[in-house]
Amino acid sequence: PGWFSEISPMWPGEAHSLKVEKILFQGKSDYQDVMVFQSSTYGKVLVLDGVIQLTERDECAYQEMITHLPLCSIPNPKKVLVIGGGDGGVLREVARHSSVEQIDICEIDKMVVDVSKQFFPDVAVGYDDPRVTLHVGDGVAFLKAVPEGTYDAIIVDSSDPIGPAQELFEKPFFETVARALRPGGVVCTQAESIWLHMHIIEGIVANCRQIFKGSVNYAWTTVPTYPSGVIGFMLCSTEGPSVDFKNPINPIDKDDSSFKRPLKFYNSEIHSAAFCLPSFAKKVIESK
Numbered sequence: 360p361g362w363f364s365e366i367s368p369m370w371p372g373e374a375h376s377l378k379v380e381k382i383l384f385q386g387k388s389d390y391q392d393v394m395v396f397q398s399s400t401y402g403k404v405l406v407l408d409g410v411i412q413l414t415e416r417d418e419c420a421y422q423e424m425i426t427h428l429p430l431c432s433i434p435n436p437k438k439v440l441v442i443g444g445g446d447g448g449v450l451r452e453v454a455r456h457s458s459v460e461q462i463d464i465c466e467i468d469k470m471v472v473d474v475s476k477q478f479f480p481d482v483a484v485g486y487d488d489p490r491v492t493l494h495v496g497d498g499v500a501f502l503k504a505v506p507e508g509t510y511d512a513i514i515v516d517s518s519d520p521i522g523p524a525q526e527l528f529e530k531p532f533f534e535t536v537a538r539a540l541r542p543g544g545v546v547c548t549q550a551e552s553i554w555l556h557m558h559i560i561e562g563i564v565a566n567c568r569q570i571f572k573g574s575v576n577y578a579w580t581t582v583p584t585y586p587s588g589v590i591g592f593m594l595c596s597t598e599g600p601s602v603d604f605k606n607p608i609n610p611i612d613k614d615d616s617s618f619k620r621p622l623k624f625y626n627s628e629i630h631s632a633a634f635c636l637p638s639f640a641k642k643v644i645e646s647k
């Protein structure tokens with residue numbers, strides 16, 4: 360009864376609101392406030408420190424795009440690491456790729472994992488895959504301990520730069536990611552909104568161009584319940600076999616009945632379209 364408004368200094372002067380039917384969980388972990396509520400029109404909603412992380416109605420857009428943009432750009436991904444993403448949605452999408460043999464996930468906040476398993480079973484289903492290993496801890500420390508060149512793909516499903524994910528937007532972190540990737544390996548990170556965070560994106564692109572000597576591209580998609588209705592991704596590859604992010608080489612948009620649930624959002628056309636940028640963003644991103 361009433362409305363939840365997502366008010367934050369990260370998007371001053373605006374707030375997306377959702378009508379609340381019932382608050383289902385409220386807690387405080389070692390890292391952040393955790394809340395789940397039943398919304399009137401977007402299903403259940405997960406909120407961390409007052410910021411919407413996912414809703415049942417539109418989480419498919421973000422989870423499918425952040426996963427399939429990198430994994431459909433390289434041949435036969437085998438070893439995949441997810442940093443963050445404790446809700447399990449990215450794991451669910453990675454598990455669709457039959458070439459994948461090992462899926463590691465490093466999530467700092469165990470409460471996010473437990474709350475997702477309790478309230479978002481269709482998202483946390485990703486943990487059921489036998490290839491998945493959960494590490495609860497700091498992604499930066501995890502990556503430093505990983506042998507060089509371990510992973511084919513790393514997906515950084517982080518929250519925003521204010522809070523526990525702050526260091527996942529800084530240069531040292533990108534250097535540990537590059538070291539953990541094989542030659543021609545790929546990383547896809549949550550990279551904010553071109554409407555709200557062009558300055559943050561500018562900094563991320565500049566860092567990535569210095570660190571990743573393969574391809575560096577920015578893609579974006581629509582997620583109605585994220586501020587400004589869009590969210591972006593940095594797609595980078597290390598020096599080695601070339602990666603053309605804009606043309607998927609192993610599209611999985613065929614309606615393959617072998618998947619328990621068909622894809623709701625991703626397909627090979629929207630993959631390529633995701634890299635088409637409006638001029639104000641193109642100017643900044645492609646000039647770095």
Ligand SMILES: NCCCN[C@H]1CC[C@H](NCCCN)CC1
Pocket residue numbers: 410411412413421422444445446448449516517518519549551552555585586589590
């Ligand atoms: N697996 C779903 C996790 C979602 N990650 C992030 C949650 C916070 C959200 N803020 C958007 C801020 C405006 N760009 C970005 C995605």
